Structures are given as C-alpha cells and as structure tokens.
Amino acid sequence: MDSMWTIPEAIIDCNWLKDRYDRQDIRIYDCTSYLHYTDEHPSQPYDVVSGFDNYRTSHIPNAAFLDLQQSLSDNDSPYRFTIPELQDLADRFKKQGVGDPFHIILYSANGMQWATRIWWMLYAVGYEKVSILNGGFAAWQQAGLPTQDSITTCSPGKFEARIRPNIFVGKQRVLEAIADQKTVLLNALTRDLHLGESARYGRPGRIPTSINIPFSNFMKNGLDYIRSASEAQQILAEYGLTPNTDIVNYCGGGIAATLNAFVMLQLGFSDLQIYDNSMSEWAMDHSLAIETG
Numbered sequence: 001m002d003s004m005w006t007i008p009e010a011i012i013d014c015n016w017l018k019d020r021y022d023r024q025d026i027r028i029y030d031c032t033s034y035l036h037y038t039d040e041h042p043s044q045p046y047d048v049v050s051g052f053d054n055y056r057t058s059h060i061p062n063a064a065f066l067d068l069q070q071s072l073s074d075n076d077s078p079y080r081f082t083i084p085e086l087q088d089l090a091d092r093f094k095k096q097g098v099g100d101p102f103h104i105i106l107y108s109a110n111g112m113q114w115a116t117r118i119w120w121m122l123y124a125v126g127y128e129k130v131s132i133l134n135g136g137f138a139a140w141q142q143a144g145l146p147t148q149d150s151i152t153t154c155s156p157g158k159f160e161a162r163i164r165p166n167i168f169v170g171k172q173r174v175l176e177a178i179a180d181q182k183t184v185l186l187n188a189l190t191r192d193l194h195l196g197e198s199a200r201y202g203r204p205g206r207i208p209t210s211i212n213i214p215f216s217n218f219m220k221n222g223l224d225y226i227r228s229a230s231e232a233q234q235i236l237a238e239y240g241l242t243p244n245t246d247i248v249n250y251c252g253g254g255i256a257a258t259l260n261a262f263v264m265l266q267l268g269f270s271d272l273q274i275y276d277n278s279m280s281e282w283a284m285d286h287s288l289a290i291e292t293g
Contacts, residue, residue, distance in 0.1 A: 004229030005266040010119070011226065012131045014143045017105060021061050027097055027154055028063040028105040030055045030137070031114045048080050051109060057149055060107065060140055064152045066096060066118060079277040081253050083121060083168045090125040090161035098127060099157020107133035107140070112224055113215060116258040120274060126162025132262075136224045168276045171288065174248060178209050178289075183246040185210035188256040189279070196292030201252060201283035205290035211239055215256040218263045232263050243268040250275035250282075 005011065020026055032051025048069045055065045066072065072092055074082040083089060098104055104122065108114035115132045122130050133140070141147070177183040187194050187210045194212040196204035206212070217235055218227055226232070241247070247269065249257035254276045261272045275282075282288050 004233075006268050007266060010131050010262075010266070011134050012105065013134050014139050014145060017060070017133060017140075018143070018145050025101055025103060026062075026105060027102040027157075028060055028107070029066045029096075029118070030059050030063050030109070031066050031068060031106050031118045032109040032137075033068050033114055034110060054109060056151060058147045059149075060137065061146055061148045062152055063107075064097060064154050066106075068114065068117065071096065072118070072121065077277075079253065079280045081117070081255060081276075083124070083254075083276050086125055086163045086165065087161060089121060090127075090159075090163075093122065093125065093127065094157045094159065097154025097157050098122065099159035100129075102129070102157060104130040105133060106130065107136045108224075109137040112136055112219070112226065113256045113259040116262040117255050119262060120167060120258045124164050124167040126164065127159055134225050138224055167272075167274060168254070169248065169273045170276065171281060171285070173273065174207060174250070174275050174282070175288075177246075177248045178207070180246075183248060184241065186241075186247050186249050186257075186260060187212045188215040188249060188251040188260045190214050190216075193252070193279075196290075201279040203283040203286070203290050205283070205292040207250060207279075207282055208289050208291045210250070210291075213239060213260060215251070215259040218259060226263060229267060233267055236264065236267065241269075243270065245269065246271040248273045248275055250278040252278055253280045254278050 034049040034051060050067050052065055069080060074084045106115040106118050119130055119132055177185050185207050187206050191212060191214060192198050194206050198204060218232055220227055249261045251257040254274060257274050261274055264272055
C-alpha cells in the first residue's frame with residue numbers, strides 16, 4: 001500500500017492477501033472479461049467473452065466469479081457494459097454475495113481495468129469495503145501462491161445501498177462538458193484511437209476538446225501493477241491536471257476510463273465522472289461531433 005494514496009486500503013498486494021484469503025470475513029472475486037475485436041459487426045466493435053472458463057481452470061483459493069456482462073450490465077442496452085439502474089445494480093451485487101460484514105477483494109487475470117470497473121460500480125451504490133489486488137492473478141501466479149479449480153459461490157450479502165447518482169454519466173453530461181471550460185474530458189484509450197487512426201468504434205476520432213492519457217500510462221511497463229502515487233501524480237501534472245480539476249473520464253465502453261478515475265481518486269481528485277457507454281455510443285451517433293488528428 002502506498003501511504004500517499006487517499007484510500008490506501010483500496011489497493012492490496014499478494015503479500016497481504018496470501019495470509020488472509022481463507023478468512024471468513026473476506027470474499028474474493030475474479031472479475032475477468034476478454035474483448036475479442038472484430039470487424040464483423042461495426043456497431044459492436046468487440047465480442048465480450050466471459051473469463052469464467054479460465055476461472056474454472058485456475059483461480060485464487062475461495063474466489064467466486066463475477067460476470068460483468070451477464071450479471072452486472074443492462075443486457076437490454078445496445079452497448080456491452082451499460083450500468084443498470086443503480087438500485088437494481090445494488091440488488092445484483094447482494095445476490096452475488098457482496099455486503100456486510102465482508103471485505104470484498106477484486107482481481108482480474110487480464111488487466112486491472114476490469115477490477116476498477118467493478119470497484120467503481122460498488123462505489124456508485126455505496127459499498128466501500130472493497131480492495132483491488134495490485135498485479136492481479138498474474139502477480140499471484142508469479143509469486144507461486146496456491147490456486148484452485150473448484151467453483152466458489154457466495155450466499156447473498158446484506159447492505160443498504162447508498163446511491164451516488166453522479167458517478168456514471170451519459171452523453172448529455174458530456175455535451176455540457178464540451179461547452180464548459182472548467183471541465184476536462186479525459187480519454188483513456190490508446191493514442192492511435194484518440195487521433196482517429198482507427199475506426200474501431202464506427203467513426204474514428206475522439207470527443208471534441210478531450211485530452212488523452214491512455215490508461216496503460218498508469219501501469220508499470222508490461223506489468224499489471226499501478227504505478228506509485230508520485231509517478232501517477234507526475235503524469236497528471238504534465239497535463240496540468242490537479243485535484244480541483246473537474247474531469248469526465250471516457251474510453252471505448254466505460255472500462256479503461258475507470259482505471260484512470262481510480263488513480264485520480266486515490267490522488268485526491270474529488271470531481272470525477274465516468275461516461276458509461278463512451279465511444280461505443282458517441283461514435284455511432286452521427287449527430288454528435290467528433291475530432292481527429
């Protein structure tokens with residue numbers, strides 16, 4: 001844990017978890033999803049594949065599985081990961097075993113952004129006893145720690161939702177942000193997508209006025225570890241972003257943006273929002289302006 005973080009207990013490491021994974025007051029969840037990019041249906045830039053099959057092969061002992069798309073997204077939406085109505089989301093989390101008195105541990109096998117997405121969803125419904133495993137399952141395996149292949153399911157949890165309605169926002173808030181010089185639109189996608197060198201989301205480009213800090217900038221090179229607080233602070237300072245900056249975070253489908261938002265929350269940024277459907281929605285709506293270059 002980094003003492004410079006605002007919520008240091010929200011990031012744990014393998015060393016911390018290896019001594020606690022069998023405690024009764026801890027519930028661990030594998031949050032892995034995979035995106036398989038395809039050109040077959042331009043309105044949906046990728047197929048989502050649940051990480052459940054890999055979970056069933058090997059996972060951290062006592063970990064259950066959270067299926068983001070099937071169990072925790074609005075499957076009536078045309079977009080892949082649209083957040084459900086928040087009270088409904090709280091009820092879905094309870095069914096999956098989230099609630100008092102449990103300390104929830106989230107990890108992924110393929111990028112911390114899947115864990116930060118679930119972390120922010122829980123934050124939006126008011127459950128805060130939640131930590132992300134720095135380094136994810138890869139770090140656990142590299143450390144030679146035990147794994148299991150038996151499936152864990154959790155009995156329903158108990159918690160009263162305390163809804164934060166302004167965390168996940170829609171395109172109307174983004175339109176307001178474009179016109180508001182005090183708000184920064186921050187794109188977490190890779191540089192080529194930001195510049196419009198790829199048409200992955202239907203129309204190439206970015207939301208007008210937005211700046212680009214790819215979410216991978218906050219990760220140690222080639223590893224699934226968040227950089228130190230001082231390194232992350234330096235990255236943000238290079239873009240003139242300070243904790244009193246209002247920021248709307250976006251990406252392709254509202255996943256990578258949650259990692260940028262998580263890092264900034266840890267650095268004391270308080271006015272943070274996440275554009276839920278991000279470029280999956282924006283690029284397909286031709287009434288909305290787009291920038292390239």
